[in-house]
Amino acid sequence: MVERRTRKQTATRLTAEDWTAAALAAIGRGGLAAVAVEPLAAGLGATKGSFYWHFANRDALIEAALQRWETEHTDAVIAMVEAQPDPLTKLRTLIAVVIESTTIPDADSIELAMLATADHPHVAPVLARVTQRRVAYTAELFAGLGLPAEEAQHRALLAVSAYLGHAQLAHAAPQVVPGTDAERGRYVDRIIALVTAR
Structure with a gap:
């Protein structure tokens, strides 16, 4: 289960593994439809920019x-x-x-x-x-x-x-x-x- 991070915790850059763990947890909760960048970013206490640092698009995240x-x-x-x-x-x-x-x-x-x-x-x-x-x-x-x-x-x-x-x-x-x-x-x-x- 991915824990919500505070702003202070996100001072350390999220890794690709953080994003894939969040995506996998989302799949468990709601299938592939639940893998959406903005909700995942919010859940991780991050911005979409953090996502695009690691992945070209949603499909790349799903594959990972x-x-x-x-x-x-x-x-x-x-x-x-x-x-x-x-x-x-x-x-x-x-x-x-x-x-x-x-x-x-x-x-x-x-x-x-x-x-x-x-x-x-x-x-x-x-x-x-x-x-x-x-x-x-x-x-x-x-x-x-x-x-x-x-x-x-x-x-x-x-x-x-x-x-x-x-x-x-x-x-x-x-x-x-x-x-x-x-x-x-x-x-x-x-x-x-x-x-x-x-």
Whole structure:
């Protein structure tokens, strides 16, 4: 979440990262339509001149925000999972992390905003690339458990679909998904049991 800055705080020049963080938060709140220079500048306590110092136009900001989303919500998650010692622990970590992300304000709403604007010319290639990478990586984890390539691919599609469905439920009806850490832990265990069953 981007905090409103006071005039004194803006004496330090805003960075491109400040603007992309604000744009990504705006996407989470209201989709691509919420990425507008003047409201973002006001929220950051800055002027439009600060924006144009870093970006040629709104499209450039949207592209940078989408790149940030890909990095934070896919690249960073995969790097964290890869630090685990074995395929089953990696798979459990991946599922736990993505299920937990639906409890973080704006995290699932950004994902859902991406899906809602999947045909937008800036969003479509990023969303396609992210989705393909997520499915391929998850399939690698299943293959690491000894499943044949075709079966690993099927289970990866199932796991990614389950995450997207969970994100939608958590956003639309949070009372129907596990609410406590303990409940989520049991839920993740059940998902792992189902998707790894032989």
